[in-house]
Amino acid sequence: MFSAPDPGRLRLRVSLRAVLGIGLAVAAAEAAGLSLVASxxxxxxxxxxLFTVGDATVRRQAVTTALLPAAGFPVLALATTLHGEPLLRAAAWLAVVFCGVYARRWGLRGHALGIFAFMMFFVTQFLHALPAQLPELYAAVALALAAxxxxxxxxxxxERRTPPPAVPAPLPGTGLARPTTRQAFQATFACAVALAVGEVISPDRFYWAVGxxxxxxxxxxxxxxxxxxxxxxxVGTVTGIAAGLLIAIPIAGAPLxxxxxxxxxxxxxxYTAAPSYSWMMFFVTVMAGLLYGLLGVLHPGxxxxxxxxxxxxxxxxxxxxALILPVTTHGATDAWIRRALTCVHGCTTAAARRLAGDSTADPAPLAAELELLLGRVRLSLAPLVHPLSPLRARKxxxxxxxxxxxxxxxxVRGLAAVAAEPAGRTASHDARLATACRRVETAVHALVAPAAGRTDAGAAALAPHAHLASDAALTHLHALEQALGDLAAPLHTSPRAPLVPA
Structure with a gap:
């Protein structure tokens, strides 16, 4: 996992910065004489x-970070006040869960504020914080955010040198079909089940199930x-527990x-959050064991x-x-694929305009958006390509x-690169490009709107003089058309039927 691609070493730099920022936050709390719980x-x-605030600009990131106490401080007060009232505490936490997930409809800022609010409730359960500790908890959070x-x-x-890429907008929907609304009900139900069963297993440690x-x-x-x-x-938790038995227990909370x-x-x-959720959970679990050691409560049980x-x-x-407003993998994947294919068409059109001399057309942003959308498609298809998936045809x-x-x-990347070259701006209205772009448009239309059928783009006359930029662009367009044509079989036949080799 540590050999996964890291363009520009961005993950490495973000990870080192996180160690520095969190270390400084804890040092500030210790220097202020706050308790271990507050630290x-x-x-x-x-x-x-550092982990959840991911707005597109540094200014928006700073504003979101400044708003975190507004979401976290009331929850800290509520959670500590209700610590000795199990029923009221459960109801309050489920309300925080619903509001925290629902807040994702307001984008990355709502997402970060919702997570922060939920985790402030979680940390009071983890540390068994009481109302008398609120002043130093507030001070610790304020110091930590400042540091x-x-x-x-x-x-x-x-981010000033390498701004984060834009995140694809969520899939559309209204009412209960809106993704954030649906997930708010799903997560609340899931956390209610986890809370109820978790309390039966352990009234003191049920919060891990909810988390x-x-x-x-x-x-x-x-x-x-x-x-x-x-x-x-x-999987990440099991491996982290095994490591905790070998690492955290022998250390037994020794500070250094x-x-x-x-x-x-x-x-x-x-470092591992983006490429592997299992590895991230491994480190989270080991860290939890180490913190339990610091608190003096760690043991194998x-x-x-x-x-x-x-x-x-x-x-x-x-x-x-499974039970609350379910959305199938096929439905979600189909929507993301349609968005990706529409982006392919948009990029192709922008490249053709650029090659025809339109200096305002720029396919590069659409090519970058396509990469992000394909990442979302891969995430959506992950259940089907998982090694344990029994659905061989779908896999x-x-x-x-x-x-x-x-x-x-x-x-598409190649086409955008050709259009960006100085020579590509003098392709001079090559009719072959227009014809090829219309064929790509037809292929995309057939994939995203199969019921409408194909439209005959017709054949345009070839330009009297070939151009090197046009030839390079045509190579990419013909290959793109072939790939789009090949997509018809896996997208438009029954998911359960075996594919016939082309």
Whole structure:
């Protein structure tokens, strides 16, 4: 996993910055004379601020970070006040869950604020915080956000040089069909199941089940995605528990070794979050064991209980997506594929206009958007290509779709590169380009609107003089047309029927 591609070493830099920012936050809390409970709360607040705040611009990131206390402080007060009232505490936490997921409809800012609010409730259960500790908890969170912000926006502002890519907008919908509304009900039901069963297993450690159910619903859109994410979380937790038995228990809360290993875990969480959810959960679980050691409550039975609560949370998530407003993997995947194919057409059109001399047309942003959309398609298809998937026909189709869409992306990138070259701006209205672009448009139309059928683009006369830029563009357009044509078989035949080799 540590050999996964890291263009520009962005993941490496973000991970090192996280270690620095969280370390500074904890050091500030310790220097202020705050308790261990407050220091851990501050460290978690810094981690969340660095991990979840992902707005498109540095200015928006700073505003979102400044708003985190507005979401977190009331929840801290509510959770500590209701700590001794199990029924009221459960009702309040489920309300926080619903509001936290529903807030995702307001984009990345709502997403970050919702997670922060949920985790402030979680940390009070993890640390058994009481109302008398609220002032120092508030102080720790404020110090942590100030320290992590000083690193993120001052000392090491990576985003000023490499702005984060735009995130594809969620799939459309209204009412209960809106993804955020549907997930709010699903997550609340899942957390209710996790809370009820988790309390039966352990009235003191039930929060791990609720936390598991909550995090499984982050960045998922379909039943299959949620189930795969739950499986990966359990795998990461099991391996993390095994490592905890070998690492955290022998250390037994010794401050310096624990601090060093927690720093390693923080680095691992940030570095592996994008390529592997299982590895991220491994580091989260090891870090939790180390923190339990610092609190003086770590023992092998506690790690076993951690696994049981995680399994309960994963079960709650599975029930939530299966029973409450379910969305099939096929439905979600089909919508993302349609968006990707529409983007292919848009990029092709922009490139053709640029090659025809329109200096305002730029296919590069659309080519970048296509990469992001294909990432979302891969995530949606992940349940079907998972090694444990028993649906062989669907697995074959999903793999073929991924390969062909990757082919489309490669040709689109090549086309955009040709259009960006100075020679490409003098392709001079080559009629062959117009004809090829119309054929690509027809192919895309047949895939995203099959009921309408194909339209005959006709044959245009060839330009009297060939041009090198035109020839290069035509090569990409012909390959793109071939890939789009090959997509018809896996997209338009029954998912259960075996594919006939071309």
């Amino acid at each position: 851990i709360t501050g460290g978690l607040a810094a981690l969340l601020a 992590s912000s000083a690193v993120r926006f001052g000392l090491w502002c990576i 598991t159910a909550w995090w499984i619903f982050v960045n998922t859109a379909s039943r299959g995605e949620t189930l795969v994410r739950g499986f990966r979380r359990v 070794p624990t601090a060093a290993l927690v720093a390693v875990c923080v680095f691992g969480i940030f 506690l790690l076993l209980l951690r696994f049981q609560e995680t399994a309960v949370g994963a079960l709650g998530a599975a029930l939530g997506v 074959t189709r999903a793999r073929q779709v991924i390969v062909l869409l990757d082919d489309c992306a490669r040709e």
